[in-house]
Amino acid sequence: MTSHAHSNKAVQLNKVSIYYGDYRAVKDVSLDIDRNKITAFIGPSGCGKSTVLRSINRMNDLVPGAHVEGEVLYRGRNLYAPDVDPVEVRRRIGMVFQKPNPFPKSIYDNIAYGPRLLGVKDRKVLDQIVELSLQQAALWDEVKNDLKKSGLALSGGQQQRLCIARAIAVEPDIILMDEPCSALDPIATQRIEELMKDLVKSYTIVIVTHNMQQAVRVSDYTAFYYIRKQEIDGKELRWGELVEFGKTKQVFDQPEQEETSDYISGRFG
Amino acid sequence: MIEEGVFHNNVLRRKRLGILWSRFYFGSLIIAIVALITLFLTVVDQAFGTVSLSFVVDPATLTDGRPLDQLSTDELADILTSNLSAGRSRILLRDYVIVNYNADTYTKQPIQALLPNHTLDLAVGEKTLGTLSAEEISPILAQSLSSDALYNLVMIEVVQEQVLESWTLSKTVFEYNQIVAENNEEHPEGVLQFRSWLNARFLGTPMASDALKAGVRTALLGSLWIIGITIFFALPVGIGAAVYLEEYARAGSHSRLFNLANNLIETNIRNLAGVPSIIYGMLGLFVFVRLLGDLTQGRTILSAGLTMALLILPVIIINAQEAIRAVPYSIREASYGMGATRWQTVSRQVLPAALPGIMTGTILGVSRAVGETAPLIVVGAATFIVTDPTGFFSQFTALPIQVYQWTSLPQVEFRYVAAAAIVVLLILLLSLNATAIVLRNRYSRRLS
Numbered sequence: 001m002t003s004h005a006h007s008n009k010a011v012q013l014n015k016v017s018i019y020y021g022d023y024r025a026v027k028d029v030s031l032d033i034d035r036n037k038i039t040a041f042i043g044p045s046g047c048g049k050s051t052v053l054r055s056i057n058r059m060n061d062l063v064p065g066a067h068v069e070g071e072v073l074y075r076g077r078n079l080y081a082p083d084v085d086p087v088e089v090r091r092r093i094g095m096v097f098q099k100p101n102p103f104p105k106s107i108y109d110n111i112a113y114g115p116r117l118l119g120v121k122d123r124k125v126l127d128q129i130v131e132l133s134l135q136q137a138a139l140w141d142e143v144k145n146d147l148k149k150s151g152l153a154l155s156g157g158q159q160q161r162l163c164i165a166r167a168i169a170v171e172p173d174i175i176l177m178d179e180p181c182s183a184l185d186p187i188a189t190q191r192i193e194e195l196m197k198d199l200v201k202s203y204t205i206v207i208v209t210h211n212m213q214q215a216v217r218v219s220d221y222t223a224f225y226y227i228r229k230q231e232i233d234g235k236e237l238r239w240g241e242l243v244e245f246g247k248t249k250q251v252f253d254q255p256e257q258e259e260t261s262d263y264i265s266g267r268f269g
Numbered sequence: 270m271i272e273e274g275v276f277h278n279n280v281l282r283r284k285r286l287g288i289l290w291s292r293f294y295f296g297s298l299i300i301a302i303v304a305l306i307t308l309f310l311t312v313v314d315q316a317f318g319t320v321s322l323s324f325v326v327d328p329a330t331l332t333d334g335r336p337l338d339q340l341s342t343d344e345l346a347d348i349l350t351s352n353l354s355a356g357r358s359r360i361l362l363r364d365y366v367i368v369n370y371n372a373d374t375y376t377k378q379p380i381q382a383l384l385p386n387h388t389l390d391l392a393v394g395e396k397t398l399g400t401l402s403a404e405e406i407s408p409i410l411a412q413s414l415s416s417d418a419l420y421n422l423v424m425i426e427v428v429q430e431q432v433l434e435s436w437t438l439s440k441t442v443f444e445y446n447q448i449v450a451e452n453n454e455e456h457p458e459g460v461l462q463f464r465s466w467l468n469a470r471f472l473g474t475p476m477a478s479d480a481l482k483a484g485v486r487t488a489l490l491g492s493l494w495i496i497g498i499t500i501f502f503a504l505p506v507g508i509g510a511a512v513y514l515e516e517y518a519r520a521g522s523h524s525r526l527f528n529l530a531n532n533l534i535e536t537n538i539r540n541l542a543g544v545p546s547i548i549y550g551m552l553g554l555f556v557f558v559r560l561l562g563d564l565t566q567g568r569t570i571l572s573a574g575l576t577m578a579l580l581i582l583p584v585i586i587i588n589a590q591e592a593i594r595a596v597p598y599s600i601r602e603a604s605y606g607m608g609a610t611r612w613q614t615v616s617r618q619v620l621p622a623a624l625p626g627i628m629t630g631t632i633l634g635v636s637r638a639v640g641e642t643a644p645l646i647v648v649g650a651a652t653f654i655v656t657d658p659t660g661f662f663s664q665f666t667a668l669p670i671q672v673y674q675w676t677s678l679p680q681v682e683f684r685y686v687a688a689a690a691i692v693v694l695l696i697l698l699l700s701l702n703a704t705a706i707v708l709r710n711r712y713s714r715r716l717s
Binding site: 057059062064087088089090091094095097099101102103104113114117118163166167170 | 519523597599600601602603604605606607608609610613617618621622
């Protein structure tokens, strides 16, 4: 493990295909995600970008019938090796969801939930974690006086930052964000984007977004996924594929693939 | 193209249809409310009313004109002892004041030794029970018993009232003259009196063969015991089954056979909720009374509680399933996303969020159990029992059994007694429901 600690790759996907039952939703995705960088996944609906994101911390395991072929390497180990515990994976690779989903508990208990799961009981340690996480998520000043208030009483943007703070509280390496701003207004979105730029100093971030301006604004790398179709025995099969991956500036300014340039120029999708 | 005229006609027709349906819904509501009010009125009508009483001793002759229930304990005790033989007074002292005594030796012990907590005159205290006179017994009764208890004793021992005829509340309110006329003609000795069949004494005394003395205490305690046992067994099993079905069997990848078996089980649980209760009674009789008779000791309150637990288990499972399913998936996702195990997610997120719903379901089930009669009859509720249930292995009766039994007796008065018992049953049900609502509201407020 130590030999990989110096590697600048946080996660490497190697020919990853994801199936729901017999249906292959994503085919042969290979890409490297750099440490302390923001990588954006873009593409039209149904192209499999969220599915790939969720395969990185094995959230797809929760879907009945889902399975993954290929390798997802994290610190040199395949996350899908039989001896890897998904619970451990999700603690190292946290997730923020599309809709803010705070627990129906107090702000404090929302943040303390993760550390408590891991067995932290000392009130002082928990207090510290809560304060630090909220500060990192730029929420501390707004809520420090009512930590006992329900997390659901916050505004949408605050809720999403609470969810980010909650994800940080278990000290992950990587934070996966699945369209974290799609339910937020532009001002709340801007705050989250600023927060991401802050957080990336300490964490690796992978974000799925429908908003191409957002990808341009925040990400260092961009992966463009697209839907492939094929007719077999009169039935149309659809699956997602990674079309182009590179530095964001390059993907948007000089895309190599025609589909990419069509998509980002708004000719479809 | 839609013509303006057609459109206009259509709008009117659509609106008329809407009004028609809304009237239908309102009508349905009215029918339901009328049915409820009728039920309530019928019960209240019978639980209160006028009775024509005859006495061995008229209570009016016992006092100086004040009503009997306003006398002091001293006066009541005096009335009691002066109207009874000394022997009967001693028996009352023994049964109501001394209560716990050694049957072999109590006649030889000095009275002070039998009543260590009382301060008696030295001369009186040295006497044995058998040598006490009525005048000496009176102050002991007065200082040991409440005025209510003494009043009841006077009514039962001295006045010895008897119901000659009884009338309902509605008749009392609207046709009192007719009642008076009827009474004068048929029972010239009868004294008319307003009577609430539901009273404190009714709650506190066990079953008796005389309607005036019959009470509901044994049945009420029996029902409470059964509720307790039912919840104790049905709740954990019901929630456990629901959690398994929703969180373990449904999620994750399983073989096709497993899923098939699972669907079969779920469907059957739903069917079980509709099985007639008497079938559960027969099941309980076979399994708990006969097969496990060594454990339950046969026709005991434990067998009854277990049978009821079986009866409401499907209801609890189905409601708990619904409640668990209503917990947003995003909460589970968030929990798993933090590195929670399935058990942690279930116990820390899903169950707390589902608890209000689960409690509602449980109360629904318990309410059903409280009102059930058939399974208890099959399992073996006692029809005449005067001793309180004291444990899992007591004989038992329950409120609906008692109601059923009273309504089937030939004496008219027992119908009114039954009505009073129904009121008790309804109050028990309502307070159960109220408790659930209060608990649920308190819990939901903490969540949001």
